Amino acid sequence: xxxxxxxxxxxxxxxxxxxxxxxxxxxxxxxxxxxxxxxxxxxxxxxxxxxxxxxxxxxxxxxxxxxxxxxxxxxxxxxxxxxxxxxxxxxxxxxxxxxxxxxxxxxxxxxxxxxxxxxxxxxxxxxxx
Amino acid sequence: xxxxxxxxxxxxxxxxxxxxxxxxxxxxxxxxxxxxxxxxxxxxxxxxxxxxxxxxxxxxxxxxxxxxxxxxxxxxxxxxxxxxxxxxxxxxxxxxxxxxxxxxxxxxxxxxxxxxxxxxxxxxxxxxxxxxxxxxxxxxxxxxxxxxxxxxxxxxxxxxxxxxxxxxxxxxxxxxxxxxxxxxxxxxxxxxxxxxxxxxxxxxxxxxxxxxxxxxxxxxxxxxxxxxxxxxxxxxxxxxxxxxxxxxxxxxxxxxxxxxxxxxxxxxxxxxxxxxxxxxxxxxxxxxxxxxxxxxxxxxxxxxxxxxxxxxxxxxxxxxxxxxxxxxxxxxxxxxxxxxxxxxxxxxxxxxxxxxxxxxxxx
Numbered sequence: 001x002x003x004x005x006x007x008x009x010x011x012x013x014x015x016x017x018x019x020x021x022x023x024x025x026x027x028x029x030x031x032x033x034x035x036x037x038x039x040x041x042x043x044x045x046x047x048x049x050x051x052x053x054x055x056x057x058x059x060x061x062x063x064x065x066x067x068x069x070x071x072x073x074x075x076x077x078x079x080x081x082x083x084x085x086x087x088x089x090x091x092x093x094x095x096x097x098x099x100x101x102x103x104x105x106x107x108x109x110x111x112x113x114x115x116x117x118x119x120x121x122x123x124x125x126x127x128x129x
Numbered sequence: 130x131x132x133x134x135x136x137x138x139x140x141x142x143x144x145x146x147x148x149x150x151x152x153x154x155x156x157x158x159x160x161x162x163x164x165x166x167x168x169x170x171x172x173x174x175x176x177x178x179x180x181x182x183x184x185x186x187x188x189x190x191x192x193x194x195x196x197x198x199x200x201x202x203x204x205x206x207x208x209x210x211x212x213x214x215x216x217x218x219x220x221x222x223x224x225x226x227x228x229x230x231x232x233x234x235x236x237x238x239x240x241x242x243x244x245x246x247x248x249x250x251x252x253x254x255x256x257x258x259x260x261x262x263x264x265x266x267x268x269x270x271x272x273x274x275x276x277x278x279x280x281x282x283x284x285x286x287x288x289x290x291x292x293x294x295x296x297x298x299x300x301x302x303x304x305x306x307x308x309x310x311x312x313x314x315x316x317x318x319x320x321x322x323x324x325x326x327x328x329x330x331x332x333x334x335x336x337x338x339x340x341x342x343x344x345x346x347x348x349x350x351x352x353x354x355x356x357x358x359x360x361x362x363x364x365x366x367x368x369x370x371x372x373x374x375x376x377x378x379x380x381x382x383x384x385x386x387x388x389x390x391x392x393x394x395x396x397x398x399x400x401x402x403x404x405x406x407x408x409x410x411x412x413x414x415x416x417x418x419x420x421x422x423x424x425x426x427x428x429x430x431x432x433x434x435x436x437x438x439x440x441x442x443x444x445x446x447x448x449x450x451x452x453x454x455x456x457x458x459x460x461x462x463x464x465x466x467x468x469x470x471x472x473x474x475x476x477x478x479x480x481x482x483x484x485x486x487x488x489x490x491x492x
Contacts, residue, residue, distance in 0.1 A: 037146075037352065038163040040443040041418045041450075059471070061418045063162050063352055063443055066471075085416075089163075 003030075004096055008111060009120035010072040012054075015096060016114055023078055023102050024111065028060055028069060030095040031124045036062035039088035044080040045101055051075060053110055058100055060091070073110040075103035134179035135274045135331040139338045143348050151245040153180040155351055162352035166445040169320055169357055170488050173280035174349035175341050178319075180244035183273050183328055184251065188265040191238045195230065197393050198257055200376060202386035206232035210306040212317055215384055216376045217250065218395025222402060223372035224379065226250050227364065229317060231306055239313075241275075243366050257394070273313075274334035276327050278346060279357075281488060283324035287314070290340045298325070319354065321361025321486045359451065360444050362410060362482030368421055369408065369439040369453055375399060378455065380408035380482075407458045408439065410482035411466065412492055413450035415475040418443050419468055425454050426474070427466040434460065438468065446485045447492075453482065 003009075008016040013032035017025040033039065041061035051057050051071040058069035079102040084090055090098040105111065115123065131154035140147065145156035156177065158165060168174045186194070195203040201215030211232050217225045226246040231239040242250040251269055258265050278287050288295035297309045298316070303323075306315035313328040329337060342348065355365070362380075364370055370379040377385065377399060387399060413419055419441030426435055436456030444451045452468075460466065462481050467474040480492040 037158065038161055040163075041416070043416075061443075063356065063445075064157075066418065066420065092161075 003117045003121050003124070005117040007096070008072075008114035008116060009123075010070065010114055011123060012070045014069060014072045016072045016111065017099075018111060019102075023104050024073065024075070025099045025102050026072060027099040028091065028095060029120070032060075032067070033091050033095045036060065036067055037064045038062055039091045042085050042088045042091075042100070044082070044085065045077050047077050047080060049077045050106075051077065051103065053107075060088075069100060071103070072114060073103065073105055074107050075105040078102045078104050132180070134177055135334040136177040136179060136276075136338055139335050140177065140348070143342075145348070145350060148351070150180070150351055153244060155180060156348070158350040158352045159348045162350065162356070163445050165347060165349035165353035166356050168347040169280045169322055169349055169353060170446055170485070171281070173278060173283040173286050173324070173346045174353065175338070175346045176277040176279070176349050176354050177274075177338070178277050178326070179274040179331070179334065181275055182242050182244065182247040182251070183270040183275070184240045184242060184254065185268045185270055186238045186240060186254075186265055187236055187268070188262070189236060190262070191236060191265060194258065194262040194265055195238060196391050197261055198254065199228070199230065200385045200393055200395060200399075202389055202391060203230060203232070203238075204389070204391075206230070208305070209233055210301070212304040212306060212315060214304075216381060217253070218375070218393075218399075219372055220394055220398060222375040222395040222398035224366070224370045224374060224376060225253055225372060227366055227370070227381070231315065245367060270328075272331055273328045274331045276329070276334065276338065276341070277318055277320075277324065278327065278341060279318045279320040279322045279324035281323060283322070283346070284316075286341060286344045286346050287325050287327070289344045290337070319361070319363055320357040321363070321483060322357075323487065356442055356445055359440055359442055359453070360446055360483070360485035362453070362484060364408075364453070365440055374455075375402060377402065377404045378406040378408065380453075405458060406436075406455050407460075408453055408455050409460065409462070410480040410484060410492065411438070411441075411452040411454050411468070411477040412447075412480050412484070413452075413468070413475060413477045414465070417450060417470050417473070417475050419450045419452035419470070419477065424469040425456055425466050425477075426469065427460070427464070429457075429459050429464070436460075436466075444484060446488075447490055451484050452477070
């Protein structure tokens with residue numbers, strides 16, 4: 001599966017989409033869900049919570065293991081994808097549409113420090129070998 | 130170098146996600162572990178279990194030897210083909226392994242042991258043989274492959290694939306077996322569903338696997354095998370018990386014969402032991418997923434207690450998390466306990482397992 005070029009990525013396998021209104025949408029990558037297998041449980045952060053970059057803020061559990069989700073940038077949680085809690089398998093179906101939460105960035109410069117699609121692809125390939 | 134079963138290439142041909150399972154290169158799943166789980170509960174799935182080891186014990190009075198070797202009583206095996214589940218114990222009562230013994234004739238019994246313990250088991254059996262019955266022949270059968278076909282439609286699919294097998298195995302009750310040509314067919318399994326476990330020559334395994342697939346049997350990996358056996362309340366060696374635990378604190382008292390006069394290795398230790406722990410089932414009340422080694426805490430009659438989850442996971446059939454846990458014997462079915470999951474205490478209910486049998490939820 002190709003890695004969308006319009007998104008940014010963290011080294012801990014979250015994707016970040018910059019929205020027109022200045023917020024960002026965050027999810028976990030296709031590669032991450034592939035490593036984890038069938039997802040069975042999602043815990044999302046509370047709306048309004050202030051997150052620091054790389055802070056643990058959500059949990060994604062598969063049949064195999066529990067994985068922490070880290071906030072790719074600092075900011076305030078403005079929305080969470082609540083329906084996902086009842087259908088965690090949506091992440092396996094399409095990791096790039098099954099978003100977890102939205103943030104209002106407190107330091108937008110952090111976005112520029114994230115990986116682009118090519119750099120993330122390199123990371124994934126280096127982990128595979 | 131990982132060990133490979135005769136079906137290794139067949140798994141790769143079916144795009145299996147392969148993992149190192151105790152030194153064996155085994156399929157974890159073939160795409161979706163959940164789908165494989167449901168297929169076994171609702172239709173038919175097949176597992177490569179060739180990493181497990183069949184051991185033939187042959188000679189004069191095998192029964193006499195096995196009476197001493199294992200904790201269950203082989204005198205329960207009176208009809209040829211009948212199988213018995215048992216633990217093999219250390220003199221201290223610890224579980225060396227759990228295994229299945231098939232009675233074929235008075236001079237031939239077959240024992241199937243776990244993969245991870247196979248070398249240790251074989252060494253132990255040979256040592257006991259030398260001491261107790263030196264004339265017996267003990268032969269590991271790495272020349273055999275083993276395929277478990279499980280699910281409500283499993284037997285019918287096997288009958289389609291093995292000519293003549295229906296007539297020979299239709300009347301078999303659970304825990305009975307029959308030999309049909311090259312195939313050793315047993316109505317046993319590790320999923321809580323009906324089905325067969327089939328031993329056959331290794332070089333015929335790949336074509337048998339493909340024929341089953343063509344008959345509509347879905348390949349299923351170790352992932353589904355684990356969630357199915359957990360729902361079925363079946364212990365996993367190395368997780369729910371090991372040499373530091375005895376059968377009485379592992380939910381396996383029913384497999385130990387302490388009533389008959391017969392002496393067996395570990396018997397005295399079991400008679401001397403005061404059982405303080407038990408294995409029970411947990412169903413998670415709160416949201417989350419129970420996992421092995423999570424701490425179980427609670428209070429009973431004003432006394433705080435602790436225990437540990439031995440196997441935990443998500444039950445695809447129940448759509449909630451379940452576990453087996455070892456906790457003090459004072460805790461009763463219906464009690465509520467807390468499980469420490471990350472920074473939270475989640476509520477779980479103590480239940481009698483199995484959780485699921487023959488497609489039906491029992492708790």
